[in-house]
Amino acid sequence: MKGFLMISMKKLVTVVIGTAIATSLLAAPAIANEVKNTGPCERRGEVAVAKGIEYKCSLFGKNLKWKKVGAASTGATSTAGNSAAYANVSGKISIDGSSTVAPLTGVAAEAFQKVSKTQITVGISGTGGGFSRFCKGETDISNASRPIKSTEAAECVKNGVKYTEMIVANDALTVVINKSNTWAVCLTTAELKKIWNAGSTVTRWNQVRSTFPAAKMVLYGAGTDSGTFDYFTEAINGKAQVSRKDYNPTEDDNVTVNGVRRSAGATGYYGLSYYLENSDVNKAVQIDSGKGCVSPSAANVINGTYTPLGRPLFVYVKHASAKSNPAIIPFMTYYKENLAALAKKAQFVALSADQQKKLDSELDAIKKLA
Amino acid sequence: MSTLSLASKLSPIRKLKDGSFRVFLTFSIVATLSFIFFVVYTLWNDSYFLLNSDLLTKFPSNDPDDVGFQSAIFGSIWVVGVAALISLPIGILTALYLEEFAGKRNRLTSAIETNIQNLAGVPAVVFGMIGLAFVARGPLSWGFTVGSAAVVLAMMILPVVIIVAREAIRAVPPSYRDGALALGATNWQAVYRLILPSSIPGIATGSILAVSRAMGESAPLLLLGALSFVTFNPTGLDSQFTIMPLAIFKYASDSRDEFHYIASAGSLILIVILFTLNLIAILLRDYANRKSRV
Amino acid sequence: MEVGMYDLSQTVRTGSATAEGVSLAPSAHLRRRNLVQKIAINIMRAGTVVTVVITAGIIFSLIPPTIQLLGEIGTQIFGTSWAPLFIPPEFGLLPLITGTFVIVLIAMLVAIPFGLAAALFLSDYASYQTRRFVKPILEILAGIPTVVLGLFGLYFVNPKLVEKYWPIGESVGYSALGAGLMTGILTLPIVASVADDALSSVPRAMREAGYALGATRREVATKVVFNAGISGVVAAVILAFARAFGETTVALMVAGSYPKLSGNPGDPMQTMASFIGFAGIGDQPTDSTGYRTIFLVGALLFLITLVFNLIGNRIILRYREVYE
Numbered sequence: 001m002k003g004f005l006m007i008s009m010k011k012l013v014t015v016v017i018g019t020a021i022a023t024s025l026l027a028a029p030a031i032a033n034e035v036k037n038t039g040p041c042e043r044r045g046e047v048a049v050a051k052g053i054e055y056k057c058s059l060f061g062k063n064l065k066w067k068k069v070g071a072a073s074t075g076a077t078s079t080a081g082n083s084a085a086y087a088n089v090s091g092k093i094s095i096d097g098s099s100t101v102a103p104l105t106g107v108a109a110e111a112f113q114k115v116s117k118t119q120i121t122v123g124i125s126g127t128g129g130g131f132s133r134f135c136k137g138e139t140d141i142s143n144a145s146r147p148i149k150s151t152e153a154a155e156c157v158k159n160g161v162k163y164t165e166m167i168v169a170n171d172a173l174t175v176v177i178n179k180s181n182t183w184a185v186c187l188t189t190a191e192l193k194k195i196w197n198a199g200s201t202v203t204r205w206n207q208v209r210s211t212f213p214a215a216k217m218v219l220y221g222a223g224t225d226s227g228t229f230d231y232f233t234e235a236i237n238g239k240a241q242v243s244r245k246d247y248n249p250t251e252d253d254n255v256t257v258n259g260v261r262r263s264a265g266a267t268g269y270y271g272l273s274y275y276l277e278n279s280d281v282n283k284a285v286q287i288d289s290g291k292g293c294v295s296p297s298a299a300n301v302i303n304g305t306y307t308p309l310g311r312p313l314f315v316y317v318k319h320a321s322a323k324s325n326p327a328i329i330p331f332m333t334y335y336k337e338n339l340a341a342l343a344k345k346a347q348f349v350a351l352s353a354d355q356q357k358k359l360d361s362e363l364d365a366i367k368k369l370a
Numbered sequence: 371m372s373t374l375s376l377a378s379k380l381s382p383i384r385k386l387k388d389g390s391f392r393v394f395l396t397f398s399i400v401a402t403l404s405f406i407f408f409v410v411y412t413l414w415n416d417s418y419f420l421l422n423s424d425l426l427t428k429f430p431s432n433d434p435d436d437v438g439f440q441s442a443i444f445g446s447i448w449v450v451g452v453a454a455l456i457s458l459p460i461g462i463l464t465a466l467y468l469e470e471f472a473g474k475r476n477r478l479t480s481a482i483e484t485n486i487q488n489l490a491g492v493p494a495v496v497f498g499m500i501g502l503a504f505v506a507r508g509p510l511s512w513g514f515t516v517g518s519a520a521v522v523l524a525m526m527i528l529p530v531v532i533i534v535a536r537e538a539i540r541a542v543p544p545s546y547r548d549g550a551l552a553l554g555a556t557n558w559q560a561v562y563r564l565i566l567p568s569s570i571p572g573i574a575t576g577s578i579l580a581v582s583r584a585m586g587e588s589a590p591l592l593l594l595g596a597l598s599f600v601t602f603n604p605t606g607l608d609s610q611f612t613i614m615p616l617a618i619f620k621y622a623s624d625s626r627d628e629f630h631y632i633a634s635a636g637s638l639i640l641i642v643i644l645f646t647l648n649l650i651a652i653l654l655r656d657y658a659n660r661k662s663r664v
Numbered sequence: 665m666e667v668g669m670y671d672l673s674q675t676v677r678t679g680s681a682t683a684e685g686v687s688l689a690p691s692a693h694l695r696r697r698n699l700v701q702k703i704a705i706n707i708m709r710a711g712t713v714v715t716v717v718i719t720a721g722i723i724f725s726l727i728p729p730t731i732q733l734l735g736e737i738g739t740q741i742f743g744t745s746w747a748p749l750f751i752p753p754e755f756g757l758l759p760l761i762t763g764t765f766v767i768v769l770i771a772m773l774v775a776i777p778f779g780l781a782a783a784l785f786l787s788d789y790a791s792y793q794t795r796r797f798v799k800p801i802l803e804i805l806a807g808i809p810t811v812v813l814g815l816f817g818l819y820f821v822n823p824k825l826v827e828k829y830w831p832i833g834e835s836v837g838y839s840a841l842g843a844g845l846m847t848g849i850l851t852l853p854i855v856a857s858v859a860d861d862a863l864s865s866v867p868r869a870m871r872e873a874g875y876a877l878g879a880t881r882r883e884v885a886t887k888v889v890f891n892a893g894i895s896g897v898v899a900a901v902i903l904a905f906a907r908a909f910g911e912t913t914v915a916l917m918v919a920g921s922y923p924k925l926s927g928n929p930g931d932p933m934q935t936m937a938s939f940i941g942f943a944g945i946g947d948q949p950t951d952s953t954g955y956r957t958i959f960l961v962g963a964l965l966f967l968i969t970l971v972f973n974l975i976g977n978r979i980i981l982r983y984r985e986v987y988e
Contacts, residue, residue, distance in 0.1 A: 011649060011800075016409060018649075021421065021642045045424055045435045059628040064419055094610060096598070096947075106599050107432050113601055121610040122599040129947030137948075138513060155949070219837055223921070224749040225946035228464065245747040245754065248838075248922040248932060251946045255921070257625035262823070263836035278625050337413045384880060391882040398781035403801050405849065409816055415736065451782075463711035469940055471705055472712075484977070486715050491903070491973035492966060493910025495940050496722060499962045503725040506949060525718050532715070542731070558701035586809030588735040590911035593944035615913075622815050622917065630819060636810045644807055654801075 038335075041066050050228060088115040091327030096123035097143030098227045099252050100271035101313045104169055105143050107346045108335045115334075118327045126251040127227025129317075137159050140321035140328055143172065145227030145271065146234075146316040162319040166332075166362050168339065172272040172296035173232055173309035176256075176282040180264045183212045185187025186286040186293035189308065192236045194265070195219075200244040219247030220259035220268035226251050232269050235308040258284055271313075273295055276347040281300060298349040310343040312355075313348070320364050331365055336363050374386045388612075401536075412640070417635035424632030425635055429601040430617065434628035439636055443643075444603035445596070450584045452520035453527065458577055460524075461531030462566075468532075469539045470561050494495060498590030506594055517607035522590050527580040534576025538569040571658030578651040580592035582644050588615035604655035614640045677874040726966060729951075729959035736953070741960075742761035746792040746923040746934070748957040749943070759923040761962065763840065763933030767915060770844025771908040776901060780857025783900075787855070788871075788885040799860075806853035814917030816923055817846040822918060838920025841929035846914045858903055862983060863889050888903060894982040902976035906969045914938040919974015938963045 041057035041064050048055050048066070058067035097107055102124050109120040125133065127144045134142035135156040147165065148156075156163065175192065177184050183205065191208050194200065195217070205212040222229035226239065229249075234240040248259055253270040260266040261281040273283055275296065286293035289307050298308035315335075322328045335342070336359055343350045351359065380388075389520035428438020432471040464486075472479045505512055512518045542565050550560035591613055597620055612620075618640065621633035690698070734741070743756025782802060786795055821842040827835045835841075866889050874884035890897065920932025921942055934942070940958055948954035 011652060015649075019646055021414075021638050043422060043424070044420055045428070056435060059420075059631070061627050062416075062419070062631060094611070095789075096595075102599070103432055108599055109599070110431055119602040119605070119609070123595060123597070124599075125945065125947040131950040132947050136507075154390050216834060218834075221944075223946060224751075241751040243749050243750065245745060246922070246924075250921050252623055254623050259837050261625075262827070263834070264701060266836065267377035274625065281625075380880065384883075392735075392789065393784040395781050397786055398778045399798055399801070402689050402778065402782065402805060402852070406801070406804055406808070409812065412816065412820060413812070414674060417880075460711045460714050463708045464715060467705070467708035471708065471749070482712060482715065484974075485719055487977045488970055488973050489715060489967060491977075492722070493908055493912065493969055494960055495910065495937055495939060495944075496726075496966050498944065499940065499959065500718075500721050502944075503720060525721075528715065528718065529834050534724045542715045556697050556701045558698065558704045562704070582807065586747045586807070586811075588809070588811050589916075589941060591940055597945060615809055618811045618815065619913070619917065622818060624809075631814060634819075637815055638793075640809055641812065644809065645804075648803070650808055 004333045019301060033370040036333055039066060040064060077169070084115075086112065086330050089327055089330045090117035091119075091221060091325050093118060093120040093141065093321075093325065093327050093331060094123075094135050094139045095101070095120065096139045096260050097316075098127040098313075099124040100145040100171065100228050100273070101168070101315065101326050102145035102227075102359065104313070104342060104346045104348050105141070105315065105335075108331075108338070111338070111342065112334050118331065119332070120327075124252060126223065126225030127230065128225040129251070131155075134163070134316060134318065135159055137318075137320075138162055140317040140318050140325060144316060145311070146231045146318065147205050147314065149230075160332040163316045164319065164362055164366055166315050166317065166359055167312040167351065167355055168315045168335070168359070169313045169343055169351065170298075170301045170303045170355075171311050171313050172298070172306050172349065173228065173235070173269055173311060174272050174275040174296040175267065175269045175285040175287065176260050176275060176310075177267050177285055178260055178262075178264050179281065179283050181215075181267075181283065184208075184267070184285055186288055188288045189236060189290075192287075193238075196221075196233070196243055197237045198244055200241045215265040216260070218263045218266040219244075220256040220266060221247050221249060222253070222270065224248035228253070231311050234308070235311075272298070272301070272348070272349060273347045301349050302315060302352055317370055319366070322369050329370055332363055332366065336360065381410075386550050394519050410638075412588075413638050413641075417631050417638060419506060419636070420635045421630060423565060425632075425639060428497050430620075431601070434632060436624065437621075437629075439614065439617055440604055441600050442612050442636070443639070444612045445600065445611035446585055446613045446615075448516050448604045448609075449519045449523060449591070449611060449646045450581055452516065452607065453523035453584055454581050456520060456524035457528045461515065461528050461577075462535050463571060465527065465532050465535030465539055466561055468566070469536055470557060472511075472560075486532050487528050490533060494526055494589045495593070497522050498593035500525070501590060504592050514598075514610060515608045516604050516611050519591050519594050519596065519611065519613075522608070523584045523587070526587065526590060527584050528549055530580040530583065531577060534580065535573045538576060539565060541572055542568045557627060571654050571661065575651045575655045575658065578654070582647040582651075585631025585647070586640070586644060588613070588619060591616060592619075595639050614643070676766050683822070684764025691853040699758075716932075717777055722966065726959055726963040729956040730963040733960050735887040744925055746939075749946075749948075749954050753953060755957070757961075757964075759925040759935060760936050760939055762925060763919070764909060764935040764937070765924060766840045766927070766929055766933060767847055767919060767935055768905060768908045770841060771847035772901070772905060774845055775851040775855045775908070779852045779900070779904070780859055782852070782856040783859035783863055783897075784791065784885050784890070786860045786887055787866075787915050788881065789892040802853045802856050805849070806852075806857075810911065810913040810919075813846045813850055814914045817842045817914060817918035820891040821845055826930060833928050833930050835930040838918060838922075838932035839907050840919050840933040843915045843919035843933075843935075844929060846918055847908045847911050849912065850911060851935070852907045854904045854907055855900045857874065857895050858900035858980070859893070862893040862980075863899065865984075866892045867898075893983070895979050899976045899983070902979070906972035909972070910965060910969050912941045925986065936961050940965070 044057055044059055044064055046057040054069040055066040056069045057064055102122055106122045109122055113120055127146055130142040131148060131152040133139050135152060194208055195202050202208060203217055204214050206214045207218055231242045233243045237243060253274045256268040256270050257274060257278045260268045274284060279299060284296050286295050287309060294300050294305050294365055296306055301310040332339060340350055425438050427440055428436055429441050431437045501518055503508060505521050506514055523525045527597050546564055546568060547560050550564050596616045599610060600610060604611045618633050620634040621629040737755045741757045742754040743754060744758045745754040745756045746759040747754040786798060790798060812974055822839055823836060826839045826842050830841060869894055870888055873886040915935045915938035919938060921934060922932045923934035924931050939961055943958045
């Protein structure tokens with residue numbers, strides 16, 4: 001019967017699309033292209049060495065090109081160190097909290113999992129959301145872009161959750177504008193407050209400063225669960241969580257990056273690492289808090305000139321986990337030992353010498369708990 | 371019967387309306403088909419250079435060069451697999467009961483049937499919310515684990531399983547049942563030894579469709595913490611996890627362009643998985659149809 | 665298959681034949697059979713109860729926090745600003761409701777014409793072979809995961825269509841229009857398949873009567889079949905409406921996070937479902953106001969989709985009965 005032999009449309013479509021994708025997925029990887037000075041390459045992630053320099057096939061936008069990694073002798077990564085010491089560490093670590101800190105902890109988690117047998121998850125519920133789970137005992141470590149609030153600390157006490165607060169990096173809360181915005185090069189803190197304060201009716205740039213053009217302003221910023229939100233509102237509006245409500249909020253700073261990038265009159269704020277990662281699509285605003293315009297940068301955070309938006313970034317470690325979970329202390333030790341390299345990779349501002357010393361002593365104190 | 375002579379009697383306006391209506395209908399169908407191909411083409415265009423086995427073997431990473439979907443794929447398999455293990459037996463038993471054993475004009479039975487129909491239409495997020503309230507937290511407090519996720523998905527696909535199972539059971543010719551009963555079997559024997567085996571292909575088809583729906587769902591597990599950065603495959607019901615749709619969502623939201631292409635690649639992988647499941651379901655349905663025709 | 669001696673069915677008390685004669689007590693294996701059946705039925709009943717438990721679970725998880733919250737905020741829900749997680753919070757539901765309606769309306773504008781066109785094509789224009797060809801296409805469309813549609817809306821529809829061509833206002837990145845279009849494509853297969861079921865089951869006799877009276881194919885399709893199957897069509901629309909209402913992922917990815925009270929589809933908007941999604945990405949401490957707000961919106965969403973589904977399913981039941 002003809003019907004018997006006829007292939008149904010669905011089968012045909014499935015088979016065609018499926019084989020196309022499946023064969024390319026299961027295809028044997030192409031042999032490494034001859035490295036030609038950052039020319040195009042075939043297979044993402046492939047590593048090759050040419051003339052003593054290591055290259056990695058990297059994704060740049062839509063193109064695969066060879067990217068210089070470094071001199072071949074440095075080996076796998078600069079975080080190798082004493083990785084052999086962790087090879088037998090196993091266990092599960094649950095981390096949640098700030099999406100500002102998450103890239104740093106995420107880079108640490110990723111690297112640590114490669115040298116050990118642990119399983120680490122990093123969530124991005126926001127600083128507030130992270131603390132809420134942390135104080136319920138659901139997570140072992142909480143990322144935070146502001147210190148724990150008294151109400152949250154009380155909740156932790158109520159549930160018997162003891163913890164240690166550790167500063168792992170510094171941050172410069174960066175105010176950003178669209179690339180085509182040529183007028184808002186430098187804003188005073190008073191002007192920022194005018195834009196972001198509760199009840200603000202500023203919808204055009206010329207309401208901020210009369211010399212600005214009358215371009216429409218679109219606002220992106222952190223959501224209410226975000227430590228960035230708490231910190232920014234406290235620093236700029238004077239009281240934490242006091243803010244105008246008619247903007248595009250998000251706990252995921254990537255959304256702000258995308259939003260600001262798309263609209264000429266847009267402005268937003270997020271952590272420095274997101275800015276460094278996306279400086280090709282967003283522009284940073286210099287902040288004038290009374291002593292002249294200061295750009296957000298690692299240097300200006302460390303020398304203290306970038307105020308009031310310079311802030312420390314925290315990691316909170318639960319004591320009960322440190323005691324009972326065999327993976328926590330090795331992970332934190334690894335985190336601390338490789339902090340400089342990890343911060344560099346994730347584009348965070350490293351700790352000052354004093355901060356580093358404090359971190360060492362806090363970590364030693366935790367080690368004594370186990 | 372020739373309509374030719376009649377057709378020439380049609381007024382030009384009618385002919386025009388006829389023609390344009392037909393064009394509109396054909397256009398709709400063609401547009402729908404083209405849309406599907408357009409979506410696949412756009413995805414392909416954005417990710418063909420990424421398609422190799424690395425996507426299946428690597429894990430999530432902050433570095434777009436080291437990113438793969440292994441943990442998401444295994445997470446999906448674990449969660450959906452356990453959900454199927456929970457909901458299939460319950461669903462089939464319920465369907466059997468409603469079709470074969472429950473009173474037909476019963477008030478209670480129609481209430482249960484209405485209830486099932488309504489559950490099938492409840493938005494997926496709501497199941498996520500009950501999961502959050504009762505399973506991940508609340509009385510069970512299993513946390514954000516594979517177990518909680520499986521229970522939530524099981525609740526979501528149970529009504530669908532029941533409905534398709536009932537249709538499959540209904541499709542078994544009544545003569546089978548009558549013959550069995552005439553030979554002296556109990557109701558249960560007739561069901562267990564005759565009707566159930568005959569309806570298995572139909573039930574299997576429906577179950578696979580229900581399972582593929584569960585695999586494509588993202589909203590309920592969003593509330594159960596599956597949006598996290600997870601770089602390992604689940605090892606048990608108490609593992610944390612992530613799933614394919616949410617991994618795609620995560621990369622789609624990333625600000626870096628490179629991750630968008632990875633999200634597109636992931637979408638293609640997910641589509642292939644779902645289409646394969648559907649293909650198996652169709653083959654099963656054809657097999658069942660052929661069998662019952664004999 | 666075991667067959668007891670002289671028994672016809674298990675309702676007749678039968679005996680076992682022994683050398684002494686026939687006794688009226690049920691034989692051992694009959695007793696065992698009946699017991700097995702009883703156990704099996706009870707297990708199946710237990711399975712059926714699960715569905716009731718799930719519904720009870722939904723109701724018991726949604727109602728208490730909702731009532732508690734309503735007691736606290738009362739008439740604030742009629743306000744025009746939705747900012748429940750800010751300090752001080754504002755609970756005006758209007759932006760969420762309008763956001764949901766705008767997106768659902770646009771979705772229906774896409775799904776209804778094209779879905780009904782597909783249904784009419786399948787029921788009255790397509791040959792058997794074409795039907796075998798086209799029906800799976802609709803199933804494929806229905807099988808596209810919502811994330812993928814969201815992705816498409818985010819990367820293609822919003823930047824390349826809405827931002828460039830939507831004349832009213834300034835569209836950036838997120839828009840209700842994009843979300844509505846994608847949700848429409850999502851619900852199109854529902855309209856098409858339910859309407860096709862209804863239109864196909866219109867008796868041939870009606871069609872033939874139309875043709876006999878000299879109607880063209882189009883006239884029969886639109887004036888005879890469509891009207892005869894109108895209840896099924898209405899049911900299709902209602903069910904699609906309910907589905908579009910509950911869609912979370914597409915709205916989350918394409919419509920944005922800002923609950924703007926606006927009638928302009930080019931603006932970002934938040935729907936009830938996407939609000940729950942956003943709140944779920946963050947985390948609310950149990951029993952806080954924020955937590956209860958999620959359940960309030962969830963209860964509202966559940967109620968609305970329940971009503972629509974009830975009506976839609978009832979209509980389908982009725983038209984099925986009419987023809988069978």
